[in-house]
Amino acid sequence: MSRTVISVENLSKKYHIGSNSADLLREHITNTLRRIVGRAPTSDEAKTIWALKDINLEVQEGEILGVIGHNGAGKSTLLKILSRITYPTTGRIEMTGRISSLLEVGTGFHPELTGRENVYMNAAILGMKRSETRQKFDEIVDFAGVERFIDTPVKRYSTGMRTRLAFSVAAHLEPEILIVDEVL
Incomplete structure (x- = not known):
């Protein structure tokens, strides 16, 4: 019986748009002007992108996994999380063995x-x-x-x-x- 070498449970990764200070200042000015002219500012939800949402998978020793999807689907984000270059917003990952990326x-x-x-x-x-x-x-x-x-x-x-x-x-x-x- 082969062992599990990668286990991913409920993995999600969220990115915030406009999170650098220049963007935030510009956004604040824009929203203030919108309030003055009677238009509502953009919602916080529009400033968030979920690159991954509730991903679950297991890879057994000796298995090969290919991840396929369109641009922006989160493939590279998943691999960066598995490589420990970035971290998930939520979820759990367990990996066993020597990893190379x-x-x-x-x-x-x-x-x-x-x-x-x-x-x-x-x-x-x-x-x-x-x-x-x-x-x-x-x-x-x-x-x-x-x-x-x-x-x-x-x-x-x-x-x-x-x-x-x-x-x-x-x-x-x-x-x-x-x-x-x-x-x-």
Whole structure:
């Protein structure tokens, strides 16, 4: 019997629109002017967007889950919450195992550093020990197919080369849970 590695219960995420100070000042002035001319200000409900509402799911060890939906459906928000980049407004998440996330092409890559330097830096960001990275370095580079360019700054890499190298680092972390969002 396989074990549950991801459990999500009643997960919701709310974003507030106009939450920076310039927007709030502009909104206050606009609402004051509307009151003067006899028009009601916009409701607080119109200033709130629910990116996710009451999501429930379970993923068992060995299962693969794909999340499909239109733009703005909350797919990336869900993956960011699972990656612990942002937090839910309500709900509960339990995850068991080593987690690695690829949410944006080359996140953690510095354009001025070489591919080699970025492999070590990105691996550290993802939680890989330096000794583990050193041991897997050749496999990471071979898998990405960037052997000839590994000592070249990544700003000279094509988008595909950066993507393959970032994916290769994450894949060699040997996570129990790999979260991927539109990187390939």
